[in-house]
Amino acid sequence: MNIEYADRIKKLPRYLFAEVDKKVRAAVEKGVDVIRLGIGDPDRPTPDYIIERMSEEVPLPRNHTYPPDEGLTEFKQAVADYYRERHNVELDPKREVAVLLGSKEGIAHISACFINPGDVNLVPDPGYPVYSIGTMFAGGDVYRMPLLAENNFLPDLAAIDKSAADRAKLMFLNYPNNPCGAVAPMEFFEDAVAFANRHNVIVCHDIAYSEIAFDGYRPLSFLEAPGGKDVCIEFGSLSKTFNMTGWRIGYAVGRAEVVDALSRYKTNIDSGAFKAIQYTGVEAFASPKSEAFRQSMCAVYQERRDIVVSALQQMGFAVSAPKATFYIWAPVPPGFATSADFVSYLLEETGVVVTPGRGFGEYGEGFFRIALTVEAERMKEAMERIKKALKK
Numbered sequence: 239m240n241i242e243y244a245d246r247i248k249k250l251p252r253y254l255f256a257e258v259d260k261k262v263r264a265a266v267e268k269g270v271d272v273i274r275l276g277i278g279d280p281d282r283p284t285p286d287y288i289i290e291r292m293s294e295e296v297p298l299p300r301n302h303t304y305p306p307d308e309g310l311t312e313f314k315q316a317v318a319d320y321y322r323e324r325h326n327v328e329l330d331p332k333r334e335v336a337v338l339l340g341s342k343e344g345i346a347h348i349s350a351c352f353i354n355p356g357d358v359n360l361v362p363d364p365g366y367p368v369y370s371i372g373t374m375f376a377g378g379d380v381y382r383m384p385l386l387a388e389n390n391f392l393p394d395l396a397a398i399d400k401s402a403a404d405r406a407k408l409m410f411l412n413y414p415n416n417p418c419g420a421v422a423p424m425e426f427f428e429d430a431v432a433f434a435n436r437h438n439v440i441v442c443h444d445i446a447y448s449e450i451a452f453d454g455y456r457p458l459s460f461l462e463a464p465g466g467k468d469v470c471i472e473f474g475s476l477s478k479t480f481n482m483t484g485w486r487i488g489y490a491v492g493r494a495e496v497v498d499a500l501s502r503y504k505t506n507i508d509s510g511a512f513k514a515i516q517y518t519g520v521e522a523f524a525s526p527k528s529e530a531f532r533q534s535m536c537a538v539y540q541e542r543r544d545i546v547v548s549a550l551q552q553m554g555f556a557v558s559a560p561k562a563t564f565y566i567w568a569p570v571p572p573g574f575a576t577s578a579d580f581v582s583y584l585l586e587e588t589g590v591v592v593t594p595g596r597g598f599g600e601y602g603e604g605f606f607r608i609a610l611t612v613e614a615e616r617m618k619e620a621m622e623r624i625k626k627a628l629k630k
């Protein structure tokens with residue numbers, strides 16, 4: 239039998255990190271002490287109080303049946319309460335909140351709800367790859383909005399091609415930003431609301447890093463902007479906040495019709511998140527322990543950030559300390575043709591793994607990303623090794 243893939247599988251970009259992965263495996267086999275600063279996955283475990291709640295929920299028979307299609311009322315209420323307290327935004331948990339199997343799942347599926355073949359999505363470049371993959375799976379075209387250092391890694395909305403803007407259905411934004419570590423001021427969100435209204439474009443704001451921020455900075459919800467809730471669906475997650483990437487639980491909030499489309503689409507594909515996980519999510523939102531936990535994790539990442547940023551600055555890299563996220567986005571030093579060349583060189587010379595910027599889009603070329611997801615001592619060790627290698 240001949241196996242013939244559909245175009246959407248054939249068109250999937252070759253996994254850009256596959257080359258790096260192969261080299262990492264080879265290095266590990268050779269016995270190299272590899273330090274992995276590549277993948278953006280928290281290294282610390284889920285906190286005990288959340289695990290305890292989960293162990294109470296798992297045995298309960300009420301959790302063993304299909305969850306409600308529309309998501310657990312208690313979970314959606316917890317999200318709404320969190321938005322009121324954290325962002326001063328009122329949400330109707332019935333109409334303006336959806337439960338997701340991780341925010342990636344909702345981000346991947348939202349295009350299917352709004353894109354017909356030939357429609358356009360506006361996608362940040364560099365960016366989380368799911369925005370463009372979801373667009374492509376739905377038959378849409380991607381229009382890339384460059385995120386440039388000189389614009390503080392915010393897209394220049396005025397530079398968006400007029401015909402693309404008019405054909406556009408969705409605009410993906412992500413602040414605090416992966417991979418650039420940038421944050422968005424309220425004025426930018428206000429401009430984006432105006433753009434959305436002018437061109438009839440739904441803003442899809444990915445706020446996965448809403449709780450990982452430093453120096454007293456607290457990231458804004460897009461829904462805090464005047465008129466924001468009318469034009470936006472915002473994707474949030476417990477993954478990064480509570481070290482729960484493996485649990486697969488997230489949410490979408492915002493304009494009721496948009497949230498409803500996503501819920502209806504999902505109802506026909508998955509049957510919701512394990513009720514025990516949704517009840518445990520309520521604990522994560524509502525527990526008085528969560529604020530102390532959040533602060534302790536931010537302190538952990540901040541210490542690592544400061545180690546990396548000051549080491550890179552000493553080495554002559556033009557980097558500044560990001561206000562949020564656990565990423566450092568740094569320019570590739572002179573003498574390397576591509577970010578992939580530099581990443582290979584680092585791996586071979588030092589055993590340190592970082593991510594080539596090109597993996598996040600064409601405008602990521604010339605940069606590399608460091609994830610602050612190993613302990614401070616290992617972070618220091620990684621920086622020492624890089625310093626030695628670059629002196630050569």
Ligand SMILES: *Cc1c(COP(=O)(O)O)cnc(C)c1O
Nearest residue numbers: 340341342366416446475477488
């Ligand atoms: C990690 C990440 C997510 C996805 O998180 P989920 O685990 O699917 O909730 C979404 N967006 C960005 C930018 C991320 O880095």
